[in-house]
Amino acid sequence: MNHDAAPLGIALLGLMLGMRHATDPDHVIAVTTILSRERRLSAAARVGIVWGLGHTVTVLIVGACIIVFKIAIPSRVGLAMEFGVAIALILLGLGAASDVIRRLATRLSGAPPDPPPSELIVHAHAHVHDAFEHRHPHVHLRDHDRDDTGEHDEHVLSMESIPAISGRRSLLKSFVVGLVHGLAGSAAIALLVLSAIPDPTWAVLYLAIFCSGTVLGMGLITVAIATPFLIASQRLAWLHQGFVTGSGLLSFGFGLFLAYRIGVVDRILGAAPIWMPR
Template sequence: MDVQVLETVLMLGFAAGVLHAFDPDHLAAVSGLSGGDGKRSVGFALHWGLGHGLAVLIIALAVMVFGAAVPEAFSAAAESAVAWMLILIGAHTFYHLWQQHYRGRVYGGHRRNAALVGLVHGSAGSAPLLALIPAAQYTSAAWGLLHVLLFNVGLLLAMVGVGAALRRGLAVAAKRDGRLQLSLQGGLAMFAVGFGTFLLVGG
């Protein structure tokens, strides 16, 4: 493969990862997780991205190195799990916002939960497709895996940027009016529940 063509395809892998970060279900997951504790938005986004990237890398290894095929039933189950996770994330956030407002308890959140959500997201839907279809065209598995890694790097950087924006937005809202911050956090939780329900109904 020509060097210039190879560089272009690899950069497209990075760009595809950046674009993939902005899928609505990804935004719903990270914003829902951040709704309970905006100060940890970047940490949630980072761990979500690491979990997502691990899933895509495992699938890439299975397909390109071991010649395995991803069962349709597995993808369907993962997509259903994504929908239920979004609903649970939103409901969980609503519960902790209620505790925070009426009982003064602050929700700390768990980054390992964000990594688990990312792992399920990476196993479902278009992520393996976006990462693996171009990678499968490489004559060398090593180049294909490099494409997947660049896809993951692009997605991770973009999602961390989303987390930083969420943290900044909630911090500004908190300085202006505590009720505004609470409303925004509730809106993020509602987005997660609503989109999860939409995925279930649409599926």
Template sequence: MSFEVLSVLGVGLLLGFRHSFDPDHFIAVSTIATRTGNALKSAVSGIFWGSGHTLMLLMIGMPLVMMKTAVPPRLELIMECTVGVMLIVLGWTSIRTFRKQTEDKRGGSFEKPAQQLNLQSFFVGMVHGMAGSGALVLLTMSTLKDWTEAVLYILVFGCGTVGGMAFFALVIGLPFTFAGRFDRLRRTLGIGAGVASLLFGIFYIQDILLS
């Protein structure tokens, strides 16, 4: 493998890390991370998001790269709108969860079963990967000519997104590690993340349809 290809892969890793911080990505994951209960579980949910994202990139990207074709514009529009709908649903779910806990006089934990949240995070990552596959495939085909190197690039890019989102989710989860001391902050962050996701989802769909 040439130095040029290795350099491209290195850039792909950094781009993947940066890609995980796109607004629609970190807003979606924040609605899940705020319900995990602590930083470690939050980071794991970020890893699941990145894994789902990478899996979908490979499932869609590999055939497209091998056939040297792109995602049809109409299909890409539908996939992008799906992300917006998902953000709205995630936001509403987060708001409802934290409001219910706030109104519950018995108190109780904000935590949800880890397996349930991890599966949800994995699915969210898959939806994001589906919507972002078109742009990545075009970038890959314009940079690398050999399909095996292109697939490797997608894998390396995916590793970057896994690392980036795990780091972000870890940071989001830190206040929840001290749950007993920061109940009000926890509620505020949870509801705030939900409102941000809901509003951004509406804006996201509007922006796509009007562009």
């Protein structure tokens, strides 16, 4: 047996298992909800990679502490960490759920529906106050923004600036959600690694390789998921909007399911909570 090949085999195994870990349903649902509004493949890939980095931070910190110091996570604390994932998923899908409820209320009340995004145009007018010129961006219906000469092109706000702002928010949101998911899974991952590799130094190294695989896997997954979103956004606006709403509702519903399971089935507030690290 070639002993020199053993570390390489362990490293490859950690990398592959990390990539598989990225495909967990709650991970995919969370990232899909965040990237559903992205308009560029590179931006979507960054969302996945940043999620993986946030996941890595908590897994490495908490996991290494469990491995090195042999820390035992109480059941209620473990359930609370998993409950954080449920809250994150609910918050990610809350906008889509509230939008659906608002549309239903509008339809039932007989009020005119909101115009589709394709009929809206964002532009900015220049104003001068105290010798300083600045612009006020605002939204109009497309027909409102026309005169006899056509659209006010000189007033149209550069759409390049809008993705830059929303992109920074998406990355921050992705990183925070990754932190929460990493916290929830750190105990199970660390215990699994420690059971397979008793030596703490090698176990922490394996954990780092595992996290690298998670980052890589999530980057690939986001590219695969974002492709149909981007195609729909360019050719079928209504289908893209359906994807966005659907992913948000899925996140909201799955978050409620997790909250019910943790709160009622696993009895997080009960006298004897049930927690199996997973």
